[in-house]
Every structure is written in C-alpha cells, then in structure tokens.
Amino acid sequence: MTNVIEVHELTKRFGSVTALDGVSFDVAPGEVFGLVGPDGAGKTTLFRILTSLLLPDGGQATVLGCNVVKDHWAIRARVGYMPGSFSLYPDLSVAENLEFFAAVFGTTVKEGYELIAPVYRQLEPFRDRRADALSGGMKQKLALSCALVHRPELLFLDEPTTGVDAVSRREFWDHLAVLKSSGLPILVSTPYMDEALRCDRIALIHDGRLLGVDTPAAIGKRFTRPLVRIAGSDRYGMLCALREHEHTASVNLFGDSLHYTDSRPDLSGDEIARDVTSFLDGRGFSDARVEPIEPGIEDSFMSLMASEAA
Amino acid sequence: MRALRFLLVKEFLQIARDKVMLRMTIIAPILQLLLLSNAATFEVKSARLYVVDRDHTTISRGLSQRLQAAGRFVLADASPSAALAEEALLSRRASLIVNIPPDFERDIVRDHAARVQLVLNAEDGATAGVTEGYAMQIITRYAGELGATIHASSPTGPVLDVRSRNWYNADLRYRDYMVPGILVQLVTVVGTLLCAMNIVREKEVGTLDQLTITPLSRSAFIAAKLIPLWVIALFELTIGLLVARLVFGVPMRGSLVLVFFAASVYLVAALGLGLWISTLVSTQQQAMFVTFFIIMVYLLMSGLFTPVRSMPDWAQWLAEINPVKHFIGIMRAVMLKGATIVEVMKPLLALAAFGTVVLSLAVRQHGRQ
Incomplete structure (x- = not known):
C-alpha cells in the first residue's frame, strides 16, 4: 500500500520568515506519526498546507494520493482535522455542533457513531450544553468527535492536548491508540516529549527544518x-x-x-x-x-x- | 442543497440564541425612528429673538409681538441698543436680531413703506436660512395687514412677492422626508454591518477554516450567510414601515410591493459590501471600524441630510455610485409621491448593477483567502 502522506522538499515563506524549509517525510498507512518541536517550529504551517488551507511556495505534498494544491477538493471530504485552537461554534450545543459537522460532510451522527463512540460517550451527558461552557478536556473531546464524525481516512491533529490537564492528556492518547487499532492513520503534532513516545514514528522539527525522522526509540539511540x-x-x-x-x-x-x-x-x-x-x-x-x-x-x-x- | 439547509438552520439557531441581537433587531428600528425623525429635522422651533426697537410706537411694538406670537421665536431680550444686541448674538443668547429704525411708524403711515433689518447668526447656514424665512413670512404678513410694504434686510431692489407651494409634502413635514431615509439607514446597518461581523466572527473563532476543510461549496457557505441577514433586514424594514405608518402617519402613496422589491435588490448590494469587508479584515473590531467608515460616507453623501444637488460636481458624481442615495431616492419617491416602477427604474437598475458588481467581487475575494 502506498503512503497516506508524502511530503517532498516542502517550503513556505511568510515575508522574510521561512516557516518551512525543504521538509520531506512520509506517513505509512495505519501509522501514528508525530511532529515534535517547540512553538513556532512550523508544525501548524505544515498542517495548514496538508489540509489545503495554505499554498506551499515550493516542493510537493500528496495526501491520500491527492496533490494538496490541485486536488484539494478530493482531500477535504476524506480527512479529519482538529486545529490547535478550539474551532467549533461556541453558541451551539455539543449535539448541535456534532450534527452540524456531520451534515456538512453529507452524513449523520448515527452513521459515524461507531467511530466516535469511545470519545463521545463521555460527552453525551452534556449533549445540550453550549460548547463554550465545556471544560478544556471536554472541548478537546468534542473537537475530536467532530473531526471523526464523517469517518475520515486520515486524521490531522495539531497540538490536540495543549492547554489540557495531565489526566485528560493521557486519556486522549488512549483514545488515539484505539483509533489507530482500527487502522486510522494519524498525523499529530505535540511539544511534549512524553506524547512523542506514544507515536510509531516521529519527526523532530525546529525552525522549519526536520532534524530527524525515526521511531522514538531510534531517535533516542541517536544520542x-x-x-x-x-x-x-x-x-x-x-x-x-x-x-x-x-x-x-x-x-x-x-x-x-x-x-x-x-x-x-x-x-x-x-x-x-x-x-x-x-x-x-x-x-x-x-x-x-x-x-x-x-x-x-x-x-x-x-x-x-x-x-x-x- | 441538504448542506445549505443545515447551514441555514445553524445560522438561524445562532441568531435566535443571541438575545442581545434579537432584542436589538426589534428595538433598534423603533428607537431610531422615534429619535432621529424627531431630532434630526431642519425645523427651527424656538429661534432666540433680539428686538432692537428704536421707534417705540404701536406699530413697531406690533411687529415685535407678531414675531413672538408665531411660535417660532422666543424673545431673548429687547433693548434700543444695537451694540447690546450684537453682543447677545456673539454670545449666542440670540440667533436673530430685528432692527427697527426710528421713524418706522411714520414711514409706514406716510409712505406705506418702511425698513427693518434682520441680522442672523449664520454659523449654521441651514438654520439661518430657515430662521430668515420664518421672519420674512411674519413681517410680510404684518405689512399686508397694514397695507404697507416693509423692506426687510435688503434695502435695494424691488420687493418680490414669492408664493411657493410644496407638492407631495405640502406642509413640509420633515418627518415624512426623514423617515424613508432612516429606514434605508437601518436596512444598511443590518445588511452590511451584521453581515461583515457575522462572517468575521467565524474567522475569529476558527470555524471558517474548519468549514473550508469540508466538501462544503463556497457558494453554499455564502448563501447560508446572506439569506438569514436578508430576511432579518426585510423584517427590520417591515417593523420600521409599521412604526412610520402607525406612529408618525407617514404616507405610503406608492406600492408596498415595490418598496420591498427595491429593498431586496438594494440588500444584495449591502450584503455584498458586508461580505467584501469581511474578506479584508480579521477581527470583528476591524470589521466594525471599516463598516462604520464606509456607511458614514455613504449616508453623508446620500442626500439623507443634505441635498445631493448642492454638493460639488465630483461629489455628485460619487453619489451616482452610492447605493444608499439611489435607495433613499426610491423610498422617498414611492412613499411620498406614489411613484411606480417605471419612474424609479433608473435608480433601481443602478442598484441592481451595483449589487451584481459588489457581490461578484466579494465572492471572488472570499475565495482567494
């Protein structure tokens, strides 16, 4: 099977700042791939290019075999994206947000329920609560549910655990492990090293450049x-x-x-x-x-x- | 289509949940009409009058009394000193001085003609003009009763007896003139400001990006944004028209259908402008600032407060591409004159053209983000 993400020499500049500088890596099917690096390393820029929100200045990238520049429509229906900051409707309830995103993808919550169930079950007691009244951990679970409700073939998670307590963070990664076991490939970014250990492979990113791509154990052994x-x-x-x-x-x-x-x-x-x-x-x-x-x-x-x- | 339905449901849900907004949409038109149409008028109700009577006769006192009795003037002071009067004008205790010279009565009795002088504070030209008009009316009428001519302010040239009648708004009811304009302004605020803020809010929250990474088409998103606001703006207009009719008794001589049709066309321009602004800014605060700036220029150059024809040539040119001007023109023509679609075809076409251009530019700009 071919790689779900292929990135080759990807470059993006904002004025005089080079956010991505010749980044190359691949993500294999069923793999949890971690982008590890400090704030401002270029992680979010990479996510925005791969999800077709930004155009690259150089290099190529394919997602699920589709070119991110030319075939962006084909990509949009097939991937799930959870951005770094909470990006759901604060004035809609938990259930309304979920139903809305299901509808936008032309599906229903019922059809996607199996995939989101482990996460969403904990939210169901609060289904009528407005999203802005949820705690950080709850918001994150709702965002993950909304990113999964259309049963995507690939999941993008940009710093999903930033601003979330330690217990919720561990829980969240347990959920990701379940998703991975169902065969869903995941590209996830994190500034936390302990989370990097739970990825199949990681790429260390700093100042827009990849410093190394390998399994967490192998990266450790490089030292x-x-x-x-x-x-x-x-x-x-x-x-x-x-x-x-x-x-x-x-x-x-x-x-x-x-x-x-x-x-x-x-x-x-x-x-x-x-x-x-x-x-x-x-x-x-x-x-x-x-x-x-x-x-x-x-x-x-x-x-x-x-x-x-x- | 199914996605559009869900988008619309979501928009209406959000609007219904915003209690402040909901209340504002109902209270704003009522309040604005009550306030603006009463406060924003050119009528001068109580100009402060200073009488300098240097004649001290029955006829000169009669003139002073007539001026005070008309209800347009209140006596600020009276003295025989022109210097004191001027001081009062300067310190704004008076806005009009009537100078009655000595021998006023004698001249009237002997020559059937006399002179008075009017001195006006013309800091505000429009007010001064209206005040002078009132004073002239009263003086002329008084002269008529005496069978004499009183030359007011202009000592040279023949005395003209100008009789004018105001058609369509016979007693120059300023409310009738202002209300259609204020309705336009209301519709503009809802259409442009709310549209821009609503879309920028999705940008701020991040949901715009989130929606971009869905199979949702750009046109469905835009349609779902514009349709609810289009409905709300027409709802505002309905409330406004009801208030205008029931509270102010503003006439509706033309077709109500035509008013709503023109508003619908106008709203395409107003909403398109809102969409366009939303593509230029990234926060609601910026959206508000840009929108207010544009609406302010539009309103000031629309003929709502000052007639377009008294503007310099370049401004009149600009006014031609001002949708607010055209819509106010249509509203006044239909409501006060009973104009039909044939008579308002030209501004209506201008609105349609403006709407098409702005909306297509805005949609293109929106896609580029």
Missing part, C-alpha cells in the same frame, strides 16, 4: 555519548559553573536537573560522573548528586538542535 544527570539545590549556579568547565560539551536545564555531556570521547559515564562531582565540589556545590543516565528523545532533540545551529 551516543555518555550522559549524566546532575541534581542539587542551586541548579542555575551549577549551570553557570559547568559552562566554564574546560571539558563541557553540552549542559542543559531539564526540569529539576541538569543534563551534561563531556567533550572527552573515551570516558565512561561513571568516570564523567566522578569528574563532574569533584569539579562542582571544588566550586562549592557540595550537595550536587551526579549519576549516569540513559538519554531520551529530548536529549537527542537538544543535541540535534545544537549541531544544527553549529
């Missing part, structure tokens, strides 16, 4: 250098101190700790840990705890971003 994690009370002080350390290759703030790599290629993780501990101790950070760890996607992302910048 080959020994990595140590440093915890302590004065993280910022340690960060500044380590930047002055002569053997530092990289040091980054990761939540409540620092991740550090060494510039000497032949040292093991334990050796580096010992070296860093004594360095920090010499600088007066006596409570620093240093241990070697396995790198994650985020480490790969940071190092890919750094090598891109260099």
Whole structure:
C-alpha cells in the first residue's frame, strides 16, 4: 500500500520568515506519526498546507494520493482535522455542533457513531450544553468527535492536548491508540516529549527544518555519548559553573536537573560522573548528586538542535 | 442543497440564541425612528429673538409681538441698543436680531413703506436660512395687514412677492422626508454591518477554516450567510414601515410591493459590501471600524441630510455610485409621491448593477483567502 502522506522538499515563506524549509517525510498507512518541536517550529504551517488551507511556495505534498494544491477538493471530504485552537461554534450545543459537522460532510451522527463512540460517550451527558461552557478536556473531546464524525481516512491533529490537564492528556492518547487499532492513520503534532513516545514514528522539527525522522526509540539511540544527570539545590549556579568547565560539551536545564555531556570521547559515564562531582565540589556545590543516565528523545532533540545551529 | 439547509438552520439557531441581537433587531428600528425623525429635522422651533426697537410706537411694538406670537421665536431680550444686541448674538443668547429704525411708524403711515433689518447668526447656514424665512413670512404678513410694504434686510431692489407651494409634502413635514431615509439607514446597518461581523466572527473563532476543510461549496457557505441577514433586514424594514405608518402617519402613496422589491435588490448590494469587508479584515473590531467608515460616507453623501444637488460636481458624481442615495431616492419617491416602477427604474437598475458588481467581487475575494 502506498503512503497516506508524502511530503517532498516542502517550503513556505511568510515575508522574510521561512516557516518551512525543504521538509520531506512520509506517513505509512495505519501509522501514528508525530511532529515534535517547540512553538513556532512550523508544525501548524505544515498542517495548514496538508489540509489545503495554505499554498506551499515550493516542493510537493500528496495526501491520500491527492496533490494538496490541485486536488484539494478530493482531500477535504476524506480527512479529519482538529486545529490547535478550539474551532467549533461556541453558541451551539455539543449535539448541535456534532450534527452540524456531520451534515456538512453529507452524513449523520448515527452513521459515524461507531467511530466516535469511545470519545463521545463521555460527552453525551452534556449533549445540550453550549460548547463554550465545556471544560478544556471536554472541548478537546468534542473537537475530536467532530473531526471523526464523517469517518475520515486520515486524521490531522495539531497540538490536540495543549492547554489540557495531565489526566485528560493521557486519556486522549488512549483514545488515539484505539483509533489507530482500527487502522486510522494519524498525523499529530505535540511539544511534549512524553506524547512523542506514544507515536510509531516521529519527526523532530525546529525552525522549519526536520532534524530527524525515526521511531522514538531510534531517535533516542541517536544520542551516543555518555550522559549524566546532575541534581542539587542551586541548579542555575551549577549551570553557570559547568559552562566554564574546560571539558563541557553540552549542559542543559531539564526540569529539576541538569543534563551534561563531556567533550572527552573515551570516558565512561561513571568516570564523567566522578569528574563532574569533584569539579562542582571544588566550586562549592557540595550537595550536587551526579549519576549516569540513559538519554531520551529530548536529549537527542537538544543535541540535534545544537549541531544544527553549529 | 441538504448542506445549505443545515447551514441555514445553524445560522438561524445562532441568531435566535443571541438575545442581545434579537432584542436589538426589534428595538433598534423603533428607537431610531422615534429619535432621529424627531431630532434630526431642519425645523427651527424656538429661534432666540433680539428686538432692537428704536421707534417705540404701536406699530413697531406690533411687529415685535407678531414675531413672538408665531411660535417660532422666543424673545431673548429687547433693548434700543444695537451694540447690546450684537453682543447677545456673539454670545449666542440670540440667533436673530430685528432692527427697527426710528421713524418706522411714520414711514409706514406716510409712505406705506418702511425698513427693518434682520441680522442672523449664520454659523449654521441651514438654520439661518430657515430662521430668515420664518421672519420674512411674519413681517410680510404684518405689512399686508397694514397695507404697507416693509423692506426687510435688503434695502435695494424691488420687493418680490414669492408664493411657493410644496407638492407631495405640502406642509413640509420633515418627518415624512426623514423617515424613508432612516429606514434605508437601518436596512444598511443590518445588511452590511451584521453581515461583515457575522462572517468575521467565524474567522475569529476558527470555524471558517474548519468549514473550508469540508466538501462544503463556497457558494453554499455564502448563501447560508446572506439569506438569514436578508430576511432579518426585510423584517427590520417591515417593523420600521409599521412604526412610520402607525406612529408618525407617514404616507405610503406608492406600492408596498415595490418598496420591498427595491429593498431586496438594494440588500444584495449591502450584503455584498458586508461580505467584501469581511474578506479584508480579521477581527470583528476591524470589521466594525471599516463598516462604520464606509456607511458614514455613504449616508453623508446620500442626500439623507443634505441635498445631493448642492454638493460639488465630483461629489455628485460619487453619489451616482452610492447605493444608499439611489435607495433613499426610491423610498422617498414611492412613499411620498406614489411613484411606480417605471419612474424609479433608473435608480433601481443602478442598484441592481451595483449589487451584481459588489457581490461578484466579494465572492471572488472570499475565495482567494
């Protein structure tokens, strides 16, 4: 079977800003493909081109075998799109929104019910509530239901969990897993690394360029250098101190700790840990705890971003 | 067609759910007619009069009394000093000075002719003109009773006795003249402003994009947007006409069907303009600003407040492509004169042409977004 999405050297400029710079990737049938990158990386622009809302300046893209520029009408009836911001009618009720989008696609809620049922069942007690009176998680479920009600062959989800609580986020990804098991391919973007892990494959995107396309595990493995994690009370002080350390290759703030790599290629993780501990101790950070760890996607992302910048 | 039906249901549902809007559509025409047609008039009801009587005779006092008794003037002050009077005019305590010279009575008795001088505050030309007209009328009538001629303000040249009759609006009832224009303005606001805001709201919320990624055709979307507003605008017109008839007794000498037909044609232009504005802006605030600017220019240059014929040539030219002007012309002609479709064919065709051009441009622009 051919790929459901094929993107080749796609480029989009807004004035002097290059939002997409020669982006290429494919999405296979039945695959959950994640676009992972910070805000402003070009994720939404890519979605808008693939859903035929924007015209690209260069390159080609096909969705379900249709060219996004020439055959946009053929694409529109066959895909579901859930944009990053809530885009349903706030003054219509839950049921009215769903019925409306079903009607627009020339179908009914009944016909599409099987597909939306797992998501929509939780919304049904609130079917007469106005959409603007729903909580963030509920809004997101309604938006997903509306994007699915016409039984699309491909689903586009642009940052579907932004502004949603952690529990709802996990639930949402459980729903996506169910949809995937029914064979629906999904292109989803996210700024969260933990969500990236739940994709079949991911593309790291930064400043309009793809830094790598692979499975989450393989992306993590691209990071080959020994990595140590440093915890302590004065993280910022340690960060500044380590930047002055002569053997530092990289040091980054990761939540409540620092991740550090060494510039000497032949040292093991334990050796580096010992070296860093004594360095920090010499600088007066006596409570620093240093241990070697396995790198994650985020480490790969940071190092890919750094090598891109260099 | 099925999609269009659902779109229409959704539009009406949203409109019905917007309580503020719903109330406004009913209250606005009533309130505007009551306010504007009463307040926006050229009638001068109480011009402040300053009498400088330097004659102090029965006849001079008689003139002063006649002026005050007519109901158009109130006496601001009286004194024999022209300087004091001028001061009053300057400080706006008076808007008209009547200067009665000494020997006024003597001249009338001896020569059957005398002079008075009218000094007007002409800051507002229209008001001054109307005020002068009233004063002249009263003075001429008084002179007639005395069997004499009173030369007012213009000391030279022959005295003309001009008699005019106003056809179609015999007693120059300003309401009859204003109401059709205000109805037009109401229909314009509903058609253009609500249309632009309604579509831009879908842009703001993001539903316009959401609808774009559906098999929904552009024409169905536009039709579903314009038809409900077209209906609401005609509903507004109906309420407005009822108020005009029942409250103000404004005549409807022509065909009501013709009024609604002309309004329907006009609304294509008004709605098309709204659609066009919606393609240019991205927020409701911008839509409101642009629409108000355009409507304001249209209204001021439409002949609603000032006659088009007294505008400079270029403005008269512009007025020809002003749909508001044509529609006001049709409304006044049909309501006050009882004009038939033959007589209003020219402005009607102009409206149809304008509507076609604007709507097709707007639809094209909408597709380009």
